[in-house]
Amino acid sequence: MSALQTVKFYQTGTFTVGNRLLAPEERSVQANMQRTNSLNSGHRACQGCGEALGARYAIDAAMNATNRQLIAANATGCLEVFSTPYPETSWQIPWIHSLFGNTAAVATGIAAAIKVKKQKGQGQDVCVVAQGGDGGTTDIGFGCLSGMFERNDDVLYICYDNGGYMNTGVQRSSATPSAARTATTMPLGPEPGNPFGQGKFVPAIAMAHEIPYVATATVADLRDLENKVTKAMSLRGARYIHILVPCPLGWGTASHDTIRMARLAKETGIFPVFEAEHGELKSALAIRRPLPVEEYLRPQKRFAHLFGKNPAVETIARIQAQADKNIRRYGLLSKEAA
Amino acid sequence: MLKQCEGSHAVAEAVALCRPEVICAYPISPQTHIVEGIGEMVKSGELKDCEFINVESEFAAMSVAIGSSAAGARTYTATASQGLLYMVEAVYNASGLGLPIVMTVANRAIGAPINIWNDHSDSLSQRDCGWVQLFAETNQEALDLHIQAFKLAEEISLPVMVCMDGFILTHAYERVDMPTQEQVDAFLPPYEPRQVLDVNEPVSIGAMVGPEAFMEVRYLAHAKQMQALERIPQLAAEFKSVFGRESGGLIRSYRTEDAETIVIAMGSVLGTIKDTVDEMREAGHKIGVLGITSFRPFPLVEVAAALKHCKRFVVLEKSLAVGIGGIVATNVRMAVTGMGLKGYTVVAGLGGRAITMKSLTGLFEKAGRDELDPVNFLDLDWKVVNKQLEREREKRRTGPAAEAMLRDVGAVAARNY
């Protein structure tokens, strides 16, 4: 071999859910034949529902990470309505729905009860997840969420962000993106769609609470999502994971495009995927194939008013600027970030 | 053990004796001393195996309580007034889910105008929320009712509100007989939830229920309260056998044997009324008192029975159903439907207005002469009110009524004294 020139060796890898070539312990939770299916078949989510997918991804991962010692509290919203209409529930885990705006607090209560029971030697070490949509998290449930954060209660809160109140017919939330059409931000007037300069990015606010763990994820990066849930479950105290879950109904996209849309959101930088510990950014999932935001906007009917005969070039540029800001702020193009 | 202490402290100690596991606290006058007291006990280690959580709002307090109760922990919180209103959505939810939370309401008026003093507007605004509501007459009863409340709540799987007059009871130092831990343990068994979030037996709690079953669910909530109606007197009897004193129950009569006039009221004002009645009895008036302890469930049958032999009743209540008159009175009237009794509603003590023996004596004497209006306002400053009404008649818009009237009264701050 000495006479042979050096060969470069490239690490192989995969972005798929499973990989028959990996050792079982290295495979994703979703690849497992024995996965929990915490959110089971028969639920009434729309075709191609990103939230149904995200919830199963996250909760299965949490179940896996906690050896099935998990209780979930759920906010009112699509996820609740489609999963638990009497007389059937799709949940296979202990689960409670109380109200729209109190999920983080309900979870705090559950965690407190578990702690006491354990102290008394009457209970196991059970972990608590709270989950809700963006409305239940960034708007009406924000007070309870912030309270749970600042007390560092032993709860993982998962927000499934689809950018609006889809359950009630696609109204604007504080997570609705700029320029998006909703039933309450119609594409009319001088600034059509959701106004620029409004809204909030709760992961950043969560970071400001300096809680042990904050992460964002999308349904397009399963392994990343599962890793984050697993990591979160290995920590104690308040944790927050914000998962982008495209909504075919609210976004006006094809039911088969749900994952693609999430991927585009991440690849354009409009949705930064990162993790932070105790208020400090730790890593970001690097953009693999940089794309202009237009690629993300164009397939969505909620942005249809930006295209057509007279494209809203300036508006698209403003959205691009938002993505560029994310890319800078979270280092989405840096190699080290991955 | 007898001791002289503040009402809030007595309740705090009683709650601690009930071995609560989760307590959530958000400060609002006049409830603060209760949770402060328990918090101190938790922090010092005196109360073990209890999580004390300082939440960010009453809404969160009740929500945390929902979570912990659903997870099988004996759960307690306390609130008042605006706090109760702020948590209303969760209040309904707790009862809807059948979670046996016990909550003290240190009764206080509801704004606007903001007012921190006592009346019953807060609890009574929640009369239909599905909770059991028990009203304490004294600090001793407040203490005792908490012990009974946990047992009642957990047996029927419904939340219970123990209502005690803000400041008048919560901040009053008086003698109470504090039971021992052994006594409380003998009376109150450990919490065994009917339904619980358990990883070994997972269920989904809080399903969405449509028209096909919602009526039934609501009826069952009503049926639970009917069960409570049976259980409350039994619990009072059981309580007596362990603790040796009368406390709780549905209603309590005082000198009603031959009474022509029976005054009906709830809470601490019963004491003042009893003193007034004693004096009037000495002066020859045939007058008695009926105290209602259980406002929800409302003891229709018992109230009717208690009023069977009187000629008239006067409901003196610290609440106002704006636009109709009394809240308690409306309930009482339902109980005496068809009995042909004269009934008077007296709205008194709103926002902490003192209810004095002097005023009561005059009122009851008038009642005895059947000179009362159907709805009366005790010690209302008619001069101020009429002047304002006159102003309003002249000009449709006159600015905030409260400010204008305070100008008329000549004070910027309401004074008891």
Add this chain to the structure above:
Amino acid sequence: MQKPFAITLNPGSSLANHTGSWRTARPVYLDRLPPCNNQCPAGEDIQGWLFHAESGNYEAAWRHLTRDNPFAAIMGRVCYHTCESACNRGKIDEAVGINSVERFLGDEAIKRGWKFAAPEKESGKKVLIVGAGPSGMSAAYHLRKLGHTVTVMDAGPYMGGMMRFGIPKYRLPREVLDAEMQRIADMGVTVRLNSKVDNILEQMKSGSFDAAFLAVGAHIGKRAMIPSGDAAKIVDAISVLRSMEGEDKPMLGRRVVVYGGGNTAIDVARSVKRMGAEPIIVYRRTRDKAPAHDFEIEEALQEGVMVKWLSTIKQAGDHQITIEKMALDDKGFPQPTGEFETLEADSVVLALGQDVDLGLLNGVPGLEVTKDGVVKVGTDLMTGHAGIFAGGDMVPAERNVTVAVGHGKKAARNIDAWLRGETYAPPPKHEVAQFEKLNPWYYADAPKTVRPMLDIIRRQSTFEEVQGGLDESNALFEARRCLSCGNCFECDNCYGVCPDNAVIKLGPGKRFQFNYDYCKGCGMCVAECPCGAIKMEAEEI
């Protein structure tokens, strides 16, 4: 637990709600034809054998590969791997190094001594094969597998045919060739070397053969009319290459002009370079018009072979030749310019193509020969004479080893059917898995593994193999670059991405199944299937 009515529900009870009724279209699994397979002249199931290689089961991979082509080690060296041009991965980064993995598998097989099993049942039929080259030996292999008694006759002293006499050692080491030839003989194939068949009908009759497959190759070098003096040394390329195999190396002198632009020209030039000569290739057109593979030209240039593009030899004399410069016309044809140049040349090697020696077919009734001097055959490769089939360089087709090997397989199948009085009907081809059917996102970034090259000094002076093989780790890596176009590789994507858990995972090797009770028909599994192995079909309503 005393569950409250309606508010509290039993876990997982929604299974009673069959959401499959919402569906207007249903996903179905299918296998599409990978473009590499579609392209392979030897009809290899490339994706299929790569699938086994990916998991490190090289023997299974090799056995899968050799279902179609028994010469993995040879193919891995001499096949021009047009499959790689068709490879969809080329549209992502670079094509999968199919050829290098194939070679790795072939070498593994030799190293590990893997053999082909003899057939379980003998058919009792006898087939004669004329020519022990790639086509003949391929046919021998397939026919033997099918249980027929096979005799191979060849005029030469070794098995391999043009693989031995037309391909230099530095591209195909002889021990590799011998090993793969011998493995076929070891199946119970009778190989008679140094046995020229002069008359096929007689040979069949005397040997009681039921059928014959002719694959004698094209061994006769074409000559060109070049005015030359007596002293000029002009030889043909095939003779030169053949003589390299024997003891007597050709005496060509120091300056050797090779005339032609095909692969043979390159082979000769590179071979004589290794013998210490200074080869110059003279070709009448440009590099990009040359029929030789560009990588071969490149390697030759690296090794110091000179090339005169756009040149024809006008005259050959003693130790020198005259060449005329050419220019391409509008249509890309070379036209003389009248400019001349003289080159030193101790010899001229003509590499202008080869002809077939059809002598053995004289007098065979029904047999037809084309004007190009090759045998006419039908799509079943049967000549005009029933029972006589032909393939390889002696029939009209592209002339290369892989095509020849493919002919062998195809002929074997047709002969087998013919022997049973049937007609072979190839299974219908699946639709090709075009790039557009794939979701390339899921393939990790992984540029092609570069095979090691012998360093330049050794390449210029020895016949050691120029291109190295992959070692196990990088062969595995290269195999794993396969996109598995159109064929499920059990990535679990459909199983994972279904929001309704309507995909049932059947376990390793068993793929998946849809649970149409719950499938709402969103189509996410189709969109996110990396390899295009699912499609949507409208539900009948």
Add this chain to the structure above:
Amino acid sequence: MFQVRIHGRGGQGVVTAAEMLSIAAFDEGRHAQAFPSFGSERTGAPVVAFCRIADKEIRLREPIMAPDAIIIQDPTLLHQVDVFAGLKKDGYILINTTKTFEQLGLGDFVRDWHPERLCTVSATELSLKHVGRPVPNVPLLGGFAAVSGIIKLESVVMAIRDKFSGKVADGNIAAATEAYDIVVAEMREALTHHA
């Protein structure tokens, strides 16, 4: 039933004084009820607290409008609030002051009252002296035990021990005891002078 009303300002321990008074009475086996004039207690604002003492259960919940005794923790209130409202004639008055009733301008108001029921004690000074802080409530209770005779000094001491501990308790006991002695002397002098 003996009813006491205590006037002072937020921060002077007015409510605590009423509570301690009730504890002292309780310690003597009597029923007692102490309660503040409910409100948001702000430092410096006029504050009133009440205490009823009786030999049977106290049911009455109305504010004390006709007290048997008044304790005034801050004499500046005299000109702000009608501190004497409803005070029964010949009731007890104890004022935290270095001045006399005459000097405070109350001479006419109490002209023909029992002089031994009208006492002053500079409780603020006593508390500064013994406790180190200007909190006049506890010393006044000592004085009140003397002037009213409704409770014993020993009961006040017990109530102090109930509310405070250590140095603060000791200081307050010393202050209350001194106040008690001052008032006893004052009463003796008043009786002597009157006689």
